[in-house]
Amino acid sequence: MPELLGRTELAEWPVEIAAQRLLASQLITPHGRFRLIELEAYGGSEDPGSHAFRGPTPRNLTMFGPAGHAYVYLSYGCHWMLNIAARPEQEGAAILVRALEPLESLQALRANRPKARNDFDLLSGPGKITQALEISREMDGLDLFDPDGEWRIEVAEEPSAFYRSRRVGLAVGKGDETLWRFISVGSERWASRPRPSSTATAERFSRVGRVRM
DNA sequence: CTCTAGATGTTCT
């Protein structure tokens, strides 16, 4: 019996396992369909890299809300980040969406990212995704597991094989050694840097088979 | 290709 991840599993499984299982799922948007191919897990009382580490604030409140809702926050005062709240309410965890692989034409997205040099530069980073798809704080709290939602996630029926690495952008000693960044095998071209396909950084990545609970 | 500076809201010291 295949274990399909749903809102209940998102709330009950460890956030890093839920992130692994979400890989290759589809994000449905008004701009088209995309595959979630790079995700990072954050949360739990022992993760100093997580916004939830020091408890709720006005910014991170949706991390402590129901699993499956969007947590959207402003990073470095410049870029919106799209996350999926995980774990039970009050516990504080989320999965950061770092890269998407398109399942249809990217033509319409180019106007939102005029500086992009090619298609691989449109969705290969958390800030790029929110620019391309016009995501901002207005989306914070939106239920991404509502089957009738204009924005929603359709979970992959089968788990994806994946690479794992350290999370990007964390300071030394603030969770930088935790291997909670996951990238779908076969979608390396669409991932953010550093990519597992780069020979210079290949040793930072370990390849892992499919994981299921 | 790699490296660096600068943009700047939220949170913490």
Place this chain on the structure above:
DNA sequence: GAACATCTAGAGC
């Protein structure tokens, strides 16, 4: 004041 889940342009190799 300083740090921070980032991106871009520009410099240099």
